[in-house]
Amino acid sequence: MFKKYDPLKGKIVRIIDDNGKLLKGEELPEIDNEIWVKAMEKMLFARQADLMAVSFQRQGRMFTYPPNLGQEAIATAVGMVNKEEDWFVPAFRELAGWLAKGAQLHEVFLYFKGDEKGSKFVNAPHLLPSSVPIASQLLHAAGIGYSLKYNKKPGVVYGFVGDGGTSEGDFHEALNFAGVWKAPVIFIVQNNQFAISVPRQKQSAAESLAAKGIGYGIPALHVDGNDIMAMYKAVKFAREYAEAGNGPVLIEAETFRMGAHTTSDDPTRYRTAEMEEEWSKKDPVKRLRQYLVSQKLWDEAHEEKLVEEYKEKVEFEFKKAEELYKIELNEIFDYTFEELPPHLLKQKVEYENYLHWKEGRK
Amino acid sequence: MFKKYDPLKGKIVRIIDDNGKLLKGEELPEIDNEIWVKAMEKMLFARQADLMAVSFQRQGRMFTYPPNLGQEAIATAVGMVNKEEDWFVPAFRELAGWLAKGAQLHEVFLYFKGDEKGSKFVNAPHLLPSSVPIASQLLHAAGIGYSLKYNKKPGVVYGFVGDGGTSEGDFHEALNFAGVWKAPVIFIVQNNQFAISVPRQKQSAAESLAAKGIGYGIPALHVDGNDIMAMYKAVKFAREYAEAGNGPVLIEAETFRMGAHTTSDDPTRYRTAEMEEEWSKKDPVKRLRQYLVSQKLWDEAHEEKLVEEYKEKVEFEFKKAEELYKIELNEIFDYTFEELPPHLLKQKVEYENYLHWKEGRK
Amino acid sequence: MKVMNMVQAINDAMDLMLKEHPEVVMYGEDAGVEGGVFRVTEGLQQKYGAERVFDSPLAESGIVGTALGMAITGMRPVVELQFDGFTYPAFNQIVSHVSRFRNRTRGKFAVPMVIRFPYGGGINALEHHSERPEAYYAHTPGLKVVIPSTPYDAKGLLISAIESNDPVIFMEPKKIYRAIKQEVPEEKYSIPIGKAMVVSPGTDITVVTYGAMVREVQRAMVMAKKEGISVELIDLRTISPIDRDTIRESVAKTGRILVVTEAQRSFSAASELMAITVEENFLNLEAPPTRLGGFDTIIPLPVGENFYRVEPEQIYYNIQKLVKY
Amino acid sequence: MKVMNMVQAINDAMDLMLKEHPEVVMYGEDAGVEGGVFRVTEGLQQKYGAERVFDSPLAESGIVGTALGMAITGMRPVVELQFDGFTYPAFNQIVSHVSRFRNRTRGKFAVPMVIRFPYGGGINALEHHSERPEAYYAHTPGLKVVIPSTPYDAKGLLISAIESNDPVIFMEPKKIYRAIKQEVPEEKYSIPIGKAMVVSPGTDITVVTYGAMVREVQRAMVMAKKEGISVELIDLRTISPIDRDTIRESVAKTGRILVVTEAQRSFSAASELMAITVEENFLNLEAPPTRLGGFDTIIPLPVGENFYRVEPEQIYYNIQKLVKY
C-alpha cells in the first residue's frame, strides 16, 4: 500500500468520489456493507452531538467548544479499526473517536463546560483526555507505544494532531522517538486546511504533511480524510503494519473544518465562502450517504428518524452533564498529589476559615 | 545540482576519492588551484590549534574543549565561500569557520577557558558565539535570515548543527520557519556519526539526515564532508541558490569526529578501533594533501615548516588568552541589562562590603 | 483624548511604534490576518503590510528563537504568544538565550525584543489558558517582566518595552482586556519600567498587587473604608526588577503589608515581596507580612475557578485581620 | 556497609529498583552504553539489558514526554537529563503535563516518574552546565522537588522518588558527586520526601540550606564555633513541598534564620523560606530573616564563578552579623 500510494509521488488514497461512487482502479474494503451503515450512524450521531454542542454553547450553557463538522470520517474510521487493547491519544477534535473508544457524551460536555470530571472517561481506560498544548500529546503516544512493546502487550496507539500541530517541536520529537523505537503508533494528522486562521501553506513549505514521514524513516499515507472508505483502508493497513512490529505510520488525512475553529472564532475573517462551498461538496457524511443510498441501504426517512432519536439522546446526555456540573473544595486539592501534603492542607483550612467568616457576615 | 545529487535517491556529493584523486564523472570546481593551497593552509592551522587546545586542556590550562579533528574540511569550505555580509551561526565544533569569519584564536581559547570575553569576537561582527543548548541556534539563524530579507541586505546565514542536534524540536522549527519564510539560510548538519556516545542510527530512523529537508520543502544535499572540494561545491551552490531568493538549503556533511567528544570524553567506551581506522583513511587533510602533492603544489618539507610556524602562532595566541583571562566584579553585573538596576547595585555593594570585611580579617 | 480599553491601548502603542520605528515587526500565531485571537493586533497588518505584521507557524520556540535572531541584527521584534500557558514551549529560548545574549557576548549583541501574551485567569477558559507564569520569568536574570493594570499603563509601558534595549516579558491581564475603559492620550508617552505606582495613599496597611488584581483590591478597599481602614494601594507594574523603594517607603509608614497575586503562592512573586519586606522593613513591622494568592494546586477549570480566584471579600478579610493583629 | 560516593549511591539505588520493579526503565542521552556523562547509570544496561536502560535521541522534551506516556500505562520511568540547563527544552512537558496528569484526569492516570539531572555549579563547566533551576520546578504545583546532600540521603531519597506515585524532580549536586564518601547500606532503605533534617542542633541561629551548600555551611560553622556561636543546621532535602514544621520549630528556638542557596536569590527558594519564616515565626524573630545566594545576574563562566559562588567565609560573615543584630 505504501508503494501504490507513495505520497512523495503525489498519490492520495481515495476510494469513493465526492458523490459516493467507487473510483476507477480502486476496490472497496472487503467488509460487510452493514458495517458502512453502522459507520454512517456513528458519524451522524457524532455530528448531531457536535451541532448541538455548538448551540448549547450559544445558549451560554457551555464554554468554548471546537466543532468537528466535516471531519467526522477520520475519527469514525479509526473507531471502526480500533480494538479494545488500542490506545487513543486525542488532540481535541476527534469526538467520534472518543465515543467509539468508550467516552460517554456527558463526560465530553462536562469537559467543555470546564469540569475536570469530564476528562476521566470512566468507561474508557485506554482513552487519554484532550491535550490542549498543541502536539505535546504525540510524545505521550510514542511513550505508550514503547510501553506496549516493552510489556509485550498487543495493540497500537492512535496519536492525533492537526495540520498546525505539525509545526511544533514535539511533533518532530514524537515521530523521531517512535521511529527509532519502532513503536506501534499511528500518527494521524487531521489536515483541515487551517490552524485557527492560518492556512496550511503558511504552516510549512512542505508539499504535503505526509512527506514529513521520511525524515523519521516512517512510511506515510496521504489520505482523503473525507472518504471514510479510504480512511478505513489506510488505518486498517497501518494498524496491521504497526502491530506486526514494523514501527509507526504517519497518515495525513486531508479534510476541512466546516465550522469555526471554536465557538469563539469567526471564520469569515480568514476564508472565503467559495472555499467553504467547494469543501461542502466533499462532506464525508454526504459522500457515505450517497454510497449507501446507491446500495439501497439507506433512505431519507430512516435518517430523519435516527436524527430525532439522536437529538433526544444528546439532550439527555447534556442534561446529565448539567446535573453533574459542580465541584467541592476538596476536589481542587485532592488530585495534585496522591496524598494531600501539609502545605496544601494548611491552605485549604485557611480558605475554609475565610468561607466561614464570610458566611458569618451575611 | 539538487537533481544530480538527489539524497532521496541515495546520491552523495563527492569529487575526490580517499586518496585525493578526481572521481570519474565529476569535475573540479572551477577555481584556481592556488585556492586549494590556501584552503590546505587554513585546515592545517585549524588542526594545529585544535590539537594544541587538547594538550593545553590536558595540562590543566583550559577547561572542556570539543576537538574538531577530522571535521575541518566542512567549516573550511564554508569559510572559503563566505562573504563578509554573511552570518555565521555556530554550534560549537567549527573552529576553522570561526577563524575564517574573523574570530581571533585567543578569543576562542578564552571562551574555552571559561571567560565571556571569548564570545565577543571583536573583529567579527557577523559571528555568533558558540551555542551550547543543542540546535537552539538554528532558530537564531532563521531569524537572521528573515532580518536580511526584511532589510533587503545581501548575504546568507550559515547555521550549524550536529547529527544529534537534528533530533531536537528546535531543529524542526528552525527549518520549518526558514522554509516558510524562504529565508536565505544554509543549514549545515555536521554528521560526525556520534552525539557523544550515541551513534547516528540510534538518533533517527531516517535513511539520511538530508532526507529531512523534504519535510520543510527545503532542497537538500548529502555531501562527503571530508572532501573539501565537494563541500566547497555544495556550499557555493547553496549560497547562490539562497541569495537569489530561493530559500534555505539543507546540507548533510558526512564526516567523523576523530577525537573525543570533548576533553572529558573517552570514545573507547562506545566505538571500535576499526571504525576509527576506517575513517582515518578519509581524513580530509590527508585527502587534500594528496591532491595537492599530485598537482606538485605541496610537499612534506613545506608542510613541516608551516606547522612549525603555526605552532608558534598558536602558542602566542594561547599566551595572550592567559594574559587576558581575568575578571572584575563589575563585569559580572554590567551585562545583565543595559543599565544596572537598583537591586543588582545593592547586591554588588553588599558583596563588596563582605569582601572588605574579609580583607580586614586577614 | 480617546476612551480606550486595554486591547485598544495596546494596539495603539503598537501602531505608534510600527509607525516610528521601521525596525519593529510583529508576529505570532494568528497575529497577522486575523489580528490575534483577542484582536490585539487587529488592523496592523492591513496598515503596515505582511512583512511587518504576520502569522507565524504554530511553534512558540520558533517564534521566540527567530525573534532573537532578528533582535541581534538590529530589528525590534514584538512577538505574541497566544496564551500564558503556551509560553512554556519557548521556555528554553527565553531562559537560555533571550535573557543571556547580551551578557554572553559582553554587550556585543543586545536583544531589544518584547514577548507579549494574554495573562491570568477569570475568563472561563480551557486548561492552560489561565496561567500565571510571572514567577518563572521574574526568577530569570536578564528579563524585565511587566504586567499593566489599566489601558493607560498598558500603552505607556508597552512603548517603554518596545524601546527598551533589553528583552521584556509583557503580560496582559486578559480578564480586564475590555473591562476597563479610560481616557488615553493618542500621542506617544511612556511609563518607566521598574517603577511601581502608589495608586492611592493610605496609612494603616500597604497592599501590593498588580494586573487584574488591582481592581479587586480596590473593591476590597471600599469595604475597608466603611470600617475606617486606610489602605495604601501599590500597583507594582513591573514584577522584575521590583521597585523596592516604593514598597519600603510605604511599609515604613503603614507597618503592615498584604501581597495579593493571582498566581499560586509558593516560590512566587508574593514570596519575593515578603522577603523584600523583611529585608527592608524588619523594624517597622507591626504585623506579619502576609500573602494572598492562588492555592498551590493545579489551576482548576472554570467549575472550580470560584474557589481558586482571590475575591474582594477575601482581600478585605485579610486586610482587617492584619489591621487588628 | 560499603563506602560510597554519591554517584555510586545513586547507581546503587537504581540497581535495586531495576531489580525489584520490572516496570522501572531508565533512559536519557548517553545513559545506556556509556552510563551517562557522569557515569551515574554505569553498568546498568549491561546488567538489565537495552530494553530497560538505554540511550535516547537528543531531545529533552521527547525524553520527558515519552516517559509520561510510559508512566500512565503502568511503568516507572526514571529519565536522566544531561545537565540542569538542558531541562528547559522539556519545560512544557514537565509543567503542562507531568505535573498535571493526575489532577486533569481526577486520579485516573498517575504519573510515577522521576526526572534526574546533575545540578548546580562548581565544576568549572561551560555555560548552561551550572544552573540552579529548583525554583522553577518548586513553583510548579504537582511536582516534588528533591536535592540530596550526601550519598546516604541520595540513595534513600531516590528510592522514595522511584517508588512515589507522584512525579519527582531529582536534582543531583554535581559538585559533590564524588567529593563526599560515606558508609551506605547495600540493602534497600528509604528517606521520606517532604521531611527536612536537622543536621546539627544549635541555639543561636538557624541556617537552612540544601545540596552542595550543606558542606559549605558546615565549613562556616567551624568558624562560628570558634567565636562561640551555636548554629542549628537544617538540610531541607526536599525543596517542595517544604517541611514547614522543622523550620518553625528551629526558628522558634533560635529566633534567627539564614537561608543559603546556590541559586540566584530573587523569586527563589530562599524567598519562599523567608516568607514561610515570617508566616510561622513572626513573633519569635530577633533579627531579620536573611538570604544568601547567587546574584541575580547571569551565572558567570568559570572565570567569574569565584565571585558568584557563596563561600564558607561569606556564610560566616552573615551568621555573625545576624547573631550580633
Ligand SMILES: Cc1ncc(C[n+]2csc(CCOP(=O)(O)OP(=O)(O)O)c2C)c(N)n1
Ligand atoms: C502550544 C500551543 N500553542 C497555541 C495554542 C492555541 N491554539 C489552540 S488550537 C490552535 C490551532 C491548532 O491548529 P491545528 O493543529 O491545525 O488543529 P485544528 O484546530 O485545525 O484542528 C492554536 C494555535 C495551543 N493550544 N497550544
Ligand SMILES: Cc1ncc(C[n+]2csc(CCOP(=O)(O)OP(=O)(O)O)c2C)c(N)n1
Ligand atoms: C539541549 C542540550 N541537551 C544536551 C546537551 C549536552 N550535549 C552536549 S554536546 C551533545 C552531543 C551533540 O551531538 P551532535 O549534535 O551530534 O554534535 P557533535 O558533538 O557530534 O558535534 C550533548 C548531548 C546540550 N548541550 N544541549
Ligand SMILES: [Mg+2]
Ligand atoms: Mg487545522
Ligand SMILES: [Mg+2]
Ligand atoms: Mg555528532
